[in-house]
Amino acid sequence: MNVIGKVTVLPQLPAEIARLSELAYNLYWSWTPRAQALYRDLSPELWERFQHNPVRLLLEADQDRLNAAAQDPAYLGRYAQVMADFDAYMGKKDTWAARHAPQMKPVAYFSMEYAFHESLPIYSGGLGVLAGDHCKSASDLGLPFTAVGMLFSQGYFRQLFDKDGWQNEAYDELDLTTLPIQPAQSAAGEDIRVSVRIAGREVAVKVWTLQVGRVRVLLLDSNVPDNSEDDRKLTARLYGGNQELRVQQYVLLGVAGIRALRALDVPASVYHMNEGHAALMALERMREYVAAGQDFRTAAELAASSTLFTTHTPVAAGNDAFTYELMDKYIGEWPGLLHAGRDELYALARHDQQWDGHTVPAFSMTVFALSMSRAANGVSELHGEVSRGMWNFLYPGAEENEVPIGHVTNGAHNLTFTSQRMRDLLSTVLPEDWTERLEDETMWQAVEQLTEEQLSNVQREMKREMITFVRGRVREQLLRNGASAADVAATDNLLDEGTLTIGFARRFATYKRATLLLRDKPRLAAIVNNPERPVQFVFAGKAHPADNPGKAFIQEIYRTSQEPEFRGKIVILENYDMNVARHLVQGVDIWLNNPRRPLEASGTSGMKASFNGSPNFSVLDGWWREGYDGTNGWPIGEEREYADLNVQDDADAFDLYQRLEHEIAPRYYGHAQGNASWAHTVRDAIETVSPRFSMQRQVLDYVQQYYLPLGQRGTQLADHGGARARDLAAWKAWVRQQWPHTSISAQANLPATARPGEQVTVSAQVNPAGIRPEELRVEAVLKRGDEVQRYPLAPGEGGQYSAEIPLDDSGLYSVGVRMLPLIDGLSNDLEAGLIKWA
Numbered sequence: 001m002n003v004i005g006k007v008t009v010l011p012q013l014p015a016e017i018a019r020l021s022e023l024a025y026n027l028y029w030s031w032t033p034r035a036q037a038l039y040r041d042l043s044p045e046l047w048e049r050f051q052h053n054p055v056r057l058l059l060e061a062d063q064d065r066l067n068a069a070a071q072d073p074a075y076l077g078r079y080a081q082v083m084a085d086f087d088a089y090m091g092k093k094d095t096w097a098a099r100h101a102p103q104m105k106p107v108a109y110f111s112m113e114y115a116f117h118e119s120l121p122i123y124s125g126g127l128g129v130l131a132g133d134h135c136k137s138a139s140d141l142g143l144p145f146t147a148v149g150m151l152f153s154q155g156y157f158r159q160l161f162d163k164d165g166w167q168n169e170a171y172d173e174l175d176l177t178t179l180p181i182q183p184a185q186s187a188a189g190e191d192i193r194v195s196v197r198i199a200g201r202e203v204a205v206k207v208w209t210l211q212v213g214r215v216r217v218l219l220l221d222s223n224v225p226d227n228s229e230d231d232r233k234l235t236a237r238l239y240g241g242n243q244e245l246r247v248q249q250y251v252l253l254g255v256a257g258i259r260a261l262r263a264l265d266v267p268a269s270v271y272h273m274n275e276g277h278a279a280l281m282a283l284e285r286m287r288e289y290v291a292a293g294q295d296f297r298t299a300a301e302l303a304a305s306s307t308l309f310t311t312h313t314p315v316a317a318g319n320d321a322f323t324y325e326l327m328d329k330y331i332g333e334w335p336g337l338l339h340a341g342r343d344e345l346y347a348l349a350r351h352d353q354q355w356d357g358h359t360v361p362a363f364s365m366t367v368f369a370l371s372m373s374r375a376a377n378g379v380s381e382l383h384g385e386v387s388r389g390m391w392n393f394l395y396p397g398a399e400e401n402e403v404p405i406g407h408v409t410n411g412a413h414n415l416t417f418t419s420q421r422m423r424d425l426l427s428t429v430l431p432e433d434w435t436e437r438l439e440d441e442t443m444w445q446a447v448e449q450l451t452e453e454q455l456s457n458v459q460r461e462m463k464r465e466m467i468t469f470v471r472g473r474v475r476e477q478l479l480r481n482g483a484s485a486a487d488v489a490a491t492d493n494l495l496d497e498g499t500l501t502i503g504f505a506r507r508f509a510t511y512k513r514a515t516l517l518l519r520d521k522p523r524l525a526a527i528v529n530n531p532e533r534p535v536q537f538v539f540a541g542k543a544h545p546a547d548n549p550g551k552a553f554i555q556e557i558y559r560t561s562q563e564p565e566f567r568g569k570i571v572i573l574e575n576y577d578m579n580v581a582r583h584l585v586q587g588v589d590i591w592l593n594n595p596r597r598p599l600e601a602s603g604t605s606g607m608k609a610s611f612n613g614s615p616n617f618s619v620l621d622g623w624w625r626e627g628y629d630g631t632n633g634w635p636i637g638e639e640r641e642y643a644d645l646n647v648q649d650d651a652d653a654f655d656l657y658q659r660l661e662h663e664i665a666p667r668y669y670g671h672a673q674g675n676a677s678w679a680h681t682v683r684d685a686i687e688t689v690s691p692r693f694s695m696q697r698q699v700l701d702y703v704q705q706y707y708l709p710l711g712q713r714g715t716q717l718a719d720h721g722g723a724r725a726r727d728l729a730a731w732k733a734w735v736r737q738q739w740p741h742t743s744i745s746a747q748a749n750l751p752a753t754a755r756p757g758e759q760v761t762v763s764a765q766v767n768p769a770g771i772r773p774e775e776l777r778v779e780a781v782l783k784r785g786d787e788v789q790r791y792p793l794a795p796g797e798g799g800q801y802s803a804e805i806p807l808d809d810s811g812l813y814s815v816g817v818r819m820l821p822l823i824d825g826l827s828n829d830l831e832a833g834l835i836k837w838a
């Protein structure tokens, strides 16, 4: 037909269920399956077609169906219950924050990606899920908390496999009017715009609000008519494009993000940079102080004093670093705005790189974030350690374990990933308020009361749903690729309900070694086809569009899944997202993860599986190194690193097969009771992983270790017009200037051998130059293995220092003497960045 115009007729929500619209705009529904069911039941078909997006569903639902629901007593009963729960959640006065941290200062959290739900595809993987979950738990706890991110109008990408299992990417333009977001408005009801200069252009940014329970998320969007075509695309794709695009996105996130908070009068006292992408927020925060009359150094102290940086990347190459010339192009105006020299500003980010055989100074986002924060952390104990090693060079003279990077081990948002069936089962033994005490380890002991039958009934149902889901997805894929009718029909035989099912799903970054399982295919074929104890596998995951080795891994698994001995027993699903993740973590029997240690900073998908009773089977890396307790799952390989990666892969693959054949499958198929039973492992997995790796535990750790102290610190430095910050900046400048003129020499009176408890005399001769003696710490450092002990030397006459130092234990001690400038109020002893060894 010849279309001359279009009109959308919007359905009218009947008064009886009018609040479905309000609820659709609060992502509370994303962790509340009963709320989702209210929308799904209005049209299961639209619900699937629109990625479970309630806003879209309400726009397109049949008026008749809405009217019928409004007259259906059963539906209205469920509606009333969901709304009552929602109101109780939103209106709760005695939240954790109200009871335990009423003085807590408001936090602004910045992240490049957020995974809240599959209908809002502005994430790529674990980093996004972590950020999304962090917001959800901040809401659960009632924290004063606002998040800032980007509204990628084409998201990351939609993954499609071709006939041969090669990944293709599709980019769909989101229709913003159908998302659960609204334009952020000022108190006067006007849409908020901010702008930021990038490479001499004024880029306008629209700000959207996403409501996640009690927490507000601000999303930045450059796709506005005032901007040039290129600038409109700045927020089109996540991690797309080249370095130039990346830097511009970092400027947008950091600078426009802070401006959006200000434009909306959002209170913020503590700033959290989630990964180096967010580091440039410090530029704008410094600019604000400089504009208010502070000098550059004081402004830097003020901005850093209230900032926390979380690093996630344990490989040097994964940390963004840009040439100075590139930075000049995009932040060239900033030294002027900050009343700083270009090299003075860039020095805060400098990380020399080897490029084309030359040593080139580069602007590292991680280094800048470390300089512009006064607290930093990795995301698991081992990752904290690895990070201290990686960034030790920034603290010359410091021992590795003194590097001021701590750790908070990641968690996952229990309710987002736990099936309604499992929640219902847990509710039979846990206290009524269990969803508010998720981190309470004692509470979770009640899981031991669940019987084998109760658990297996629930797990069977979840597995059935997962298998139905997998078959449907594979069928769609085959139909699209023009597969034969026979192949399409064969999807009904994919995966078997009675077979031990192992899930592996995550980004296909090569260090995650998705194909490790295929290292010995004859052995794998024997495992999969074992007549008494068969095993089957479900894979899913996206490779970055530019990562051909990652795509080759996908293809290798896909091709393997087509080989006769693996058909129906190894399956790889397209388009891994939150939806696929939920189905898999809920429906498989075991969760597999085999990254190349120590490259998995934390990992979180295994936590989600264990919330649902699927034990973890993983390399002792990231969180599992802390989570594995001998009975709640299985390790792969040893707790060590290898010089030869091939040897490491062989050793890990061998151990993987060995455990699968001799421990895991026999246990799964066995009829043993008590400690040797499958149910015992399942209960242990739920009981130990749910509290310790809950996002609630993680966020509480952030509050106690970082948010509360930084809130105080920021206030102290900012009070009285920033007097403390100014003193601190001046003091640092003074000690830096004096430092070359200081000197230290030392002697230790050491016997050839000694007995535990014996004392030795250590002394030093110091020239402090212009540094006041009370601002200088002279100390002996004793190292035994990895252990470092520090003993202050007492000042005597004429620059002499000494102390009697006990050798507590047996072993080989190395003794050294050093000095460092210290005054009260530093965030850590290395803050001045000066250490001189004798």
Ligand SMILES: *Cc1c(COP(=O)(O)O)cnc(C)c1O
Pocket (backbone or CB within 6 Å): 124, 125, 126, 127, 129, 505, 506, 507, 576, 577, 578, 581, 582, 593, 602, 603, 604, 605, 606, 608
């Ligand atoms: C949990 C999750 C991840 C992170 O998985 P890891 O095991 O940490 O790699 C990635 N993507 C999605 C969709 C997830 O839900």
